[in-house]
Amino acid sequence: MKRLIYIVIFVFGTGLFAARGIAQTAQPAGASVQSASSLQTATAAQSQKLEGEIANAQGAGDNAWMLVCAALVLMMTGPGLALFYGGLVRKKNVLATMMQSFSLMALVTVIWAVIGFSLCFGSGTSFIGGLSHLFLHGVGSAPDPTYAGTIPFETYMIYQLMFAIITPALICGAFAERMKFSAMVLFMVLWSFIVYDPMAHMVWGKGGFLNAALGGAFPTLDFAGGTVVHITSGVSALVCALYLGKRVGYPSEPMPPHSVVLSFIGACLLWVGWFGFNAGSALAANGLATSAFVATHFGAAAAAIGWGLAEWLRNGKPSVLGVISGAVAGLVAITPASGFVGPMSALIIGFVAGVFCYLMVSKVKARFGYDDSLDAFGVHGAGGTIGALLTGVFASSAINPIFKDGQGKALPVGLIDGNAGQIVNQLVGVLISWVLAIVGTLIILKIVDVLVGLRVREEHEIQGLDLALHGEEGYTFEA
Amino acid sequence: MKKIEAIIQPSRLEHVKAALHEIGVEGMTVLEVRGHGRQKGHTEVYRGREYNVDLLPKLKLEMVLPDRLVDPTVDAILKSAKTGKIGDGKIFIYPLEEAIRIRNEERGEAAL
Numbered sequence: 018m019k020r021l022i023y024i025v026i027f028v029f030g031t032g033l034f035a036a037r038g039i040a041q042t043a044q045p046a047g048a049s050v051q052s053a054s055s056l057q058t059a060t061a062a063q064s065q066k067l068e069g070e071i072a073n074a075q076g077a078g079d080n081a082w083m084l085v086c087a088a089l090v091l092m093m094t095g096p097g098l099a100l101f102y103g104g105l106v107r108k109k110n111v112l113a114t115m116m117q118s119f120s121l122m123a124l125v126t127v128i129w130a131v132i133g134f135s136l137c138f139g140s141g142t143s144f145i146g147g148l149s150h151l152f153l154h155g156v157g158s159a160p161d162p163t164y165a166g167t168i169p170f171e172t173y174m175i176y177q178l179m180f181a182i183i184t185p186a187l188i189c190g191a192f193a194e195r196m197k198f199s200a201m202v203l204f205m206v207l208w209s210f211i212v213y214d215p216m217a218h219m220v221w222g223k224g225g226f227l228n229a230a231l232g233g234a235f236p237t238l239d240f241a242g243g244t245v246v247h248i249t250s251g252v253s254a255l256v257c258a259l260y261l262g263k264r265v266g267y268p269s270e271p272m273p274p275h276s277v278v279l280s281f282i283g284a285c286l287l288w289v290g291w292f293g294f295n296a297g298s299a300l301a302a303n304g305l306a307t308s309a310f311v312a313t314h315f316g317a318a319a320a321a322i323g324w325g326l327a328e329w330l331r332n333g334k335p336s337v338l339g340v341i342s343g344a345v346a347g348l349v350a351i352t353p354a355s356g357f358v359g360p361m362s363a364l365i366i367g368f369v370a371g372v373f374c375y376l377m378v379s380k381v382k383a384r385f386g387y388d389d390s391l392d393a394f395g396v397h398g399a400g401g402t403i404g405a406l407l408t409g410v411f412a413s414s415a416i417n418p419i420f421k422d423g424q425g426k427a428l429p430v431g432l433i434d435g436n437a438g439q440i441v442n443q444l445v446g447v448l449i450s451w452v453l454a455i456v457g458t459l460i461i462l463k464i465v466d467v468l469v470g471l472r473v474r475e476e477h478e479i480q481g482l483d484l485a486l487h488g489e490e491g492y493t494f495e496a
Numbered sequence: 497m498k499k500i501e502a503i504i505q506p507s508r509l510e511h512v513k514a515a516l517h518e519i520g521v522e523g524m525t526v527l528e529v530r531g532h533g534r535q536k537g538h539t540e541v542y543r544g545r546e547y548n549v550d551l552l553p554k555l556k557l558e559m560v561l562p563d564r565l566v567d568p569t570v571d572a573i574l575k576s577a578k579t580g581k582i583g584d585g586k587i588f589i590y591p592l593e594e595a596i597r598i599r600n601e602e603r604g605e606a607a608l
Contacts, residue, residue, distance in 0.1 A: 271547045273540060332541050342543065379544020392543060 072167070075301075076160070079167040082302035083176055089293025090179035094186050095119050097290050101283030101345070102190055105391045108275040109481025110194045111491035117189040117201055124202065125182045128209055133181060134174050136214035138164065143226040143234065146218045163223050163231065165300040176297060177217075184213055184246045190391030191254030192471075195264050195478050198486045200471045204461055212253060212457040216245045216450055227446050229419055237446030238412050238419070238430070238439065240309065241298035243353025243405040244450040251398020252454035254389060260462045261471055263388035265478050277338050284341035288317055291348045295355035308416055309355040313348065316355070316367035320347020323371025331379075339375070346374035346396050350404030357412035357419070357430060366407045374400050402447055409443035497592040497605060498566045502557045503529070503585040504577040509555055515576035516559075519568045523608070525558040535583035554585060560595055562605045 324343025350370030412431030
């Protein structure tokens with residue numbers, strides 16, 4: 018019986034195969050009577066169809082990668098940054114600190130959808146985008162070749178949103194444990210409009226003043242946000258710390274981190290999320306993304322070693338908080354460079370940033386006595402600045418031939434590559450982001466101070482913000 | 497009746513409990529406390545800022561005992577809690593006026 022089935026299948030299969038062969042051989046005979054021109058049209062149509070299919074396949078790959086990257090970058094804010102900062106505060110303020118990160122995930126999303134994206138990436142002036150994408154008008158599944166030709170423009174929009182979320186969240190480290198929640202909300206809305214949107218447009222928007230790829234006056238290299246994200250947030254953080262003043266009891270009372278364990282988990286999540294931040298900034302699943310991924314990882318590793326070693330030499334012990342802070346400092350510094358430098362340059366940038374930020378946090382802060390509670394300036398402002406400048410030194414046309422001459426030949430990019438002038442461009446970019454952050458933040462602080470007041474009442478600060486602002490406690494052991 | 501308070505190293509608790517069990521001491525209250533006597537604390541450094549931690553975690557055992565058990569209890573604690581280093585703790589002995597069991601209002605040694 019079994020044998021019979023095999024025979025039937027065999028005969029049926031052979032018959033099918035033979036019929037197909039006859040049909041195929043019959044086709045050229047039919048084609049030979051067609052005119053030559055229609056044959057050409059058919060071939061052109063076929064190759065066009067093939068090209069379309071290749072583009073679809075690339076689009077699918079790129080889009081899959083970019084959506085994952087967008088999710089990774091969101092993970093950096095919550096839970097990454099929320100845990101990192103949450104562990105560093107005293108336990109009476111842990112929820113209030115996490116609430117700052119989380120509320121920005123919601124708040125910035127809404128203003129981004131309404132107008133933020135348009136102000137960053139709508140066509141406008143050299144300094145700020147226009148209103149062409151108000152309410153996400155024209156942001157759909159069709160790619161925008163100006164920014165990313167292979168992924169839906171909507172993917173680009175949601176990916177960029179995650180940057181707009183984490184940037185203000187970084188500032189929270191400077192005013193932790195003493196700012197009113199209402200003041201923070203108002204401050205962050207204004208800050209998004211006055212500092213982030215113009216800076217993102219200048220560096221990444223088409224025709225932006227500092228845009229390196231799309232016709233800026235001073236082409237500043239900033240692959241993933243050294244100026245846009247880290248300098249703006251870090252410098253604004255310093256302004257906040259100075260304007261708000263010290264926490265009650267600082268520095269005479271001890272204020273050690275209440276849980277380095279939470280900070281540890283947060284820092285590890287930041288490290289992983291940063292692959293989405295930097296490698297994703299290639300905006301495609303290509304070789305440049307891999308190069309940025311590797312540079313990012315190497316930068317973090319070298320910086321962890323740099324900070325840890327510096328601490329070991331000075332204090333006799335390498336601390337856990339030290340190596341995780343170092344890794345974050347390295348990730349900050351490699352951010353603008355990630356898509357422009359090779360792996361060995363990344364190791365150098367990371368190591369330098371690790372040692373430099375350690376000195377900023379442990380020596381410079383103590384010297385000047387400002388209370389940047391969680392070192393948002395010492396890590397992001399300082400790390401972002403040194404990273405942006407070192408990008409001008411190490412950027413290489415072998416990694417990313419961003420500058421081309423009239424014939425399309427690659428020109429040198431960074432100082433070592435043979436383009437000393439790039440240092441000037443980087444300096445201009447750094448200077449503009451510093452000035453914008455300082456002036457913008459001062460104006461906003463003044464407005465918020467007048468409207469709602471910045472600091473909580475002293476008794477609330479002593480009680481802790483969790484209870485005073487949110488009516489909750491992070492740890493209730495009686496339950 | 498006497499009340500005994502013993503401040504010990506947290507790591508010695510199991511030894512002390514075993515030694516007390518052996519001589520027939522049944523009840524005790526254990527509190528997690530912080531403090532220091534002659535033992536100096538240690539220094540912690542977070543991002544270059546030094547913190548002196550001089551209040552160290554200890555355990556405080558509280559027991560109320562009939563007079564005949566006081567000496568064996570003190571001996572048992574001395575033997576079982578000792579590591580020989582500074583920070584091993586102290587034993588305090590107080591006279592006690594009254595003890596009352598809440599469930600049935602028994603008083604005195606019957607309540608222990």
